[in-house]
Amino acid sequence: MSEWLLIALLAVPALTAAILWALPATTGERVAAIVGSVVSGLVLVGSIVLWWELRRPHCPCVDRLTTTSAPAPRTLAGKLLPYAETDVSWIPSLGVRFHLAIDTISMPLIALTALLVFLCCLYSLKITPRIGRMRSLIALLLVIETGVIGTFSAADLVLFFVFFEIVLIPMWLVIDIWGDDHDPAGRRRAATTFVLMTVFGSALMLLGFLLIYRQAGTFDLVFLGQNPVRGGHGIPLAAAVLIAVGFAVKMPLWPLHIWLPDAHAKAPTVGSVLLAGVLLKLGSYGMIRVLLPVLPDATATIAPYLAGFSTVAIIAGSLACLAQTDVKRLIAYSSVGHMGFIGLGIATMSPEGVTGALYANLAHGIITGLLFFLAGAIKDRHDTSDLRTIGRALYARLPRIGGLLTFACLASLGLPGLAGFWGEMLILLGAYHPADSLPRTTFIVLMVIAGLGAVLTAAYFLKLIRELNQGDPAEYPAAAFAVDLSRIELITWAPLVVLTVLLGLWPFTLINQWMFL
Numbered sequence: 001m002s003e004w005l006l007i008a009l010l011a012v013p014a015l016t017a018a019i020l021w022a023l024p025a026t027t028g029e030r031v032a033a034i035v036g037s038v039v040s041g042l043v044l045v046g047s048i049v050l051w052w053e054l055r056r057p058h059c060p061c062v063d064r065l066t067t068t069s070a071p072a073p074r075t076l077a078g079k080l081l082p083y084a085e086t087d088v089s090w091i092p093s094l095g096v097r098f099h100l101a102i103d104t105i106s107m108p109l110i111a112l113t114a115l116l117v118f119l120c121c122l123y124s125l126k127i128t129p130r131i132g133r134m135r136s137l138i139a140l141l142l143v144i145e146t147g148v149i150g151t152f153s154a155a156d157l158v159l160f161f162v163f164f165e166i167v168l169i170p171m172w173l174v175i176d177i178w179g180d181d182h183d184p185a186g187r188r189r190a191a192t193t194f195v196l197m198t199v200f201g202s203a204l205m206l207l208g209f210l211l212i213y214r215q216a217g218t219f220d221l222v223f224l225g226q227n228p229v230r231g232g233h234g235i236p237l238a239a240a241v242l243i244a245v246g247f248a249v250k251m252p253l254w255p256l257h258i259w260l261p262d263a264h265a266k267a268p269t270v271g272s273v274l275l276a277g278v279l280l281k282l283g284s285y286g287m288i289r290v291l292l293p294v295l296p297d298a299t300a301t302i303a304p305y306l307a308g309f310s311t312v313a314i315i316a317g318s319l320a321c322l323a324q325t326d327v328k329r330l331i332a333y334s335s336v337g338h339m340g341f342i343g344l345g346i347a348t349m350s351p352e353g354v355t356g357a358l359y360a361n362l363a364h365g366i367i368t369g370l371l372f373f374l375a376g377a378i379k380d381r382h383d384t385s386d387l388r389t390i391g392r393a394l395y396a397r398l399p400r401i402g403g404l405l406t407f408a409c410l411a412s413l414g415l416p417g418l419a420g421f422w423g424e425m426l427i428l429l430g431a432y433h434p435a436d437s438l439p440r441t442t443f444i445v446l447m448v449i450a451g452l453g454a455v456l457t458a459a460y461f462l463k464l465i466r467e468l469n470q471g472d473p474a475e476y477p478a479a480a481f482a483v484d485l486s487r488i489e490l491i492t493w494a495p496l497v498v499l500t501v502l503l504g505l506w507p508f509t510l511i512n513q514w515m516f517l
Contacts, residue, residue: 002050002053002083002084003084003085003086003100005046005049005050005084006050006084006086006100006102006153007086007100008046009043009046009047009050009110009114009149009153010100010146010149010150010153012039012042012043012046013039013040013043013117013142013143013145013146014142014143014146016035016036016039016139016142017138017139017140017142017143017146018139020032020035020036020135020136020138020139020142021135021136021139023135029128029133029134029135030125030134032134032135032137032138032139033121033124033125033128033134033138034125035138036121036124036138036139036141036142037118037121037122037124037125039121039142040114040117040118040120040121040141040142040145041118043114043117043118043145043149044111044114044115044117044118046114047107047110047111047113047114047149048111050084050102050107050110051107051108051110051111053083053084054083054084054102054103054104054107055104055513080101080103080105080155080221080222080225080289080293081103081104083101083102083103084100084101084102085099085100085101085155086098086099086100086101087099087100087101087155090156090159091158094158095213095217095218095219096156096158096159096219097156097159097219097220098156098159099154099155099156099159099220099221099222100150100153100154100155100159101153101155101222102152102153104513104514105285105288105289105358105514106152106153106285106289108358108362108510109152109278109281109285109361109362109365110149110152110153112277112278112281112362112365112366113145113148113149113152113277113278114145114149115495116273116274116277116278116365116369117141117142117144117145117274119273119369119373119492119493119495119496120141120270120273120274121138121141122488122491122492123269123270123373123488123489123492124137124138124270125488126486126488127269127376127380127488127489129178129181129268131177131178131181133177133178136177137174137177137178137270140170140171140173140174141170141174141270141274143166143170144167144170144171144174144274144278144279146163146166147163147164147165147166147167147170148163148167148278148279148282150162150163150166151163151164151167151282151285151286152285154221155220155221155222156219156220156221157209157212157213157219157220157221157290158209158219159219160209160221160286160290161202161205161206161209164202164205164282164286165202167279167282168195168198168199168202169195171194171271171274171275171279172191172194172195173191174267174268174270174271175187175190175191175194175263175266175267175268175271176188176191176192178267178268178271179191179266179267179268179271180265180266180267182384183266186262186266187266187267189262190259190262190263190265190266190267191263191266193258193259193262193263194259194263196259197249197252197256197258197259198249198250198259200249201245201246201247201248201249201250201256201283202246203246204242204243204245204246204249205242205243205246205247205286206246207242208238208239208240208241208242208243208246209239209243211235211236211238211239211242212224212229212239212294212295214235215229215235215236215239216229221289221290221293221294224293224294225293225294228293228294228295228296228297229294229295229298230296230297231297231298232297232298232300232301233298233301236295236297236298237298237301237302239295239298240291240295240298240299240301240302241298241302243286243287243290243291243295244287244291244299244302244306246286247282247283247284247286247287247290247291248283248306248309248343249283250279250280250282250283250286251280251283251284251339251342251343252280252283252336252339253306253309253310253313253336253339253340253343254309254312254313254316254317254336254340255309257313257317257336260332260333260335260336261320261329261332261333263275263332264276264328264329264331264332264335264372265326265328265329265332265385268376269372269373269375269376269377269379269380272328272331272332272372272375272376273369273372273373273376276331276332276335276364276365276368276369276372277365277366277368277369277372278365280335280339280364281361281364281365283339284339284342284343284346284357284361285361287343287346288346288354288357288358291346292346292349292354296349299349300349300435300437300438303347303348303349303434303435303438304347304438304439304442304443306343306346306347307343307344307347307348307431307442307443307446308446309343310340310341310342310343310344310347311340311344311446311449311450311453312340313336313337313339313340313343314337314340314341314344314449314450314453315337315449315452315453315456316336316337317333317334317335317336317337317338317340317453318334318337318453318456318457318459318460319456320333320336321333321334321337321456321457321460322456322459322460322463324460325386325387325388326385326386326387327375327378327379327385327386327387327390327464327468328372328375328379328385329385330460330464331368331371331372331375334368334371334412334457334460334461335364335368337453337456337457338360338364338368338412339364340450340453341356341357341360341423341424341427341450341453342357342360342361342364342423342427343357344357344427344431344446344450345357345360345423345426345427345430345431347434348427348430348431348433348434348435348438348443349434349435349437349438350430350433350434350435351430352426352427352429352430352433353426353427353429353430353431353434354430354514355426355430355511355514356422356423356424356425356426356427356428356429356430357423357427358423358510358514359422359423359426359503359507359510359511359514360420360423360424360427361423362419362423362503362510363411363419363420363422363423363500363503364420364423366419366496366499366500366503367408367411367412367418367419367420367496367500368412369496370404370408370411370493370496370497370500371405371408371409371412373489373492373493373496374401374404374405374408374493377401377489378390378394378398378401378405381398381483387464387467387468390468391471392467392468392469392470392471392472393469393470393471393472394468394469395469395470396471398484398485399484400484400485401484401485402468402469404485404493404497405465405468405469406465406469407497407500408500409461409462409464409465410461411500411504412457412461413454413457413458413461413462414454414457414458416504417501417504417505418500418501418503418504419499419500419501419502419503419504420500420504421504422503422504422507422511424454426511427450428447428450428451428454431443431444431446431447431450432444432447
């Protein structure tokens with residue numbers, strides 16, 4: 001039953017997208033948004049049911065977590081422990097199989113994807129782009145959902161690549177067509193840069209996959225996790241470098257982040273939410289799913305360099321945020337810093353570090369999704385996201401939106417008790433205790449620098465709160481058209497607020513199932 005449910009999570013949004021495109025052009029935009037909300041809601045319910053089945057004590061995946069011998073000291077293997085598995089031959093001549101499987105690493109990200117797509121469709125019931133064409137927009141969001149869930153559930157490297165690429169064109173179209181209507185040239189440039197950089201990273205990733213096949217003779221991730229490609233030099237090292245760079249483009253890590261700020265700034269609100277909430281996670285998930293278990297020795301060789309570039313991303317992203325005068329670009333650069341923390345956690349190859357990276361992945365998707373929803377609401381009311389044009393005293397003009405923005409900023413800077421805290425804490429702990437094969441002194445130095453980045457993160461978010469929310473209300477009177485929090489916005493954002501608090505107060509619900517993989 002679970003296997004069919006996993007297939008349904010892929011098939012239902014894909015078929016609905018095809019049906020939406022086949023409908024007459026006269027179909028009402030609200031009808032398309034309703035269909036998208038219902039279908040994405042069903043996918044969300046299905047993902048929750050599948051996750052519940054996965055967490056039950058009789059689940060084979062959970063049994064293996066409790067009976068399998070522990071991995072080597074100070075090393076987290078990240079092997080795929082399959083559940084709801086579907087494995088049939090696809091391209092026999094190449095040994096490629098249509099192999100789907102989920103486990104405790106992939107399932108939370110699948111649920112996050114389903115939640116954010118559902119909220120984006122729900123948001124579109126009332127908040128629509130000026131250009132309209134809602135039927136096509138909803139269809140593209142459902143295709144993105146199919147590609148992302150497929151990537152998180154693929155257990156074959158070729159199938160992983162196919163789903164990874166399915167996401168590319170729909171997001172390009174979302175940015176190019178529904179992006180910033182005040183700057184058509186800018187949004188096209190942002191969409192083109194996004195495509196070119198992602199294709200570049202995907203090409204390198206595919207080359208790395210082919211090198212793995214040359215060494216192991218298979219693309220199967222379950223087999224490769226149990227029989228990793230050994231060796232820290234030669235072909236394994238080349239494969240690890242290619243794959244790491246390919247995923248680093250998608251995360252993105254410095255200096256491969258150049259496509260991100262413009263893509264976020266020019267994308268529509270729903271595009272920014274999905275781009276930050278789930279698409280960036282494809283890169284970090286790929287590192288955990290492919291690099292750690294399949295190429296452990298080669299990953300240990302490149303881990304100090306990966307940690308170094310990740311730490312530079314933390315500092316560079318934070319400094320860039322301090323210089324921003326645009327709300328959406330500031331949040332975009334903050335993602336560079338947060339993904340830098342995740343990259344550092346992965347590079348530690350330790351249970352604490354990788355668990356922190358997994359937790360930060362989930363928390364970042366929830367919190368940054370909320371931040372981009374809020375940034376979109378502010379832009380809708382002021383017709384700009386430029387801080388100098390918006391002015392100050394948002395507390396006085398839009399008190400509920402201003403309060404939620406403060407809440408989201410505090411969560412993103414890592415305030416204890418909210419979701420953003422635990423991932424960064426575990427990542428810094430993992431850098432203090434990296435895997436036994438890694439140079440501890442190097443990682444301690446990087447931990448100290450990353451800690452400085454955490455201070456800078458607090459600085460730029462508090463600066464944003466001061467410059468946007470505070471100020472003399474008499475100098476910035478409330479605009480007649482500036483309606484505070486609407487009902488659809490409250491309904492859409494409430495789950496993200498609740499999850500931010502729940503994950504901050506009860507982190508063990510996820511940490512316990514990751515620490516001993």
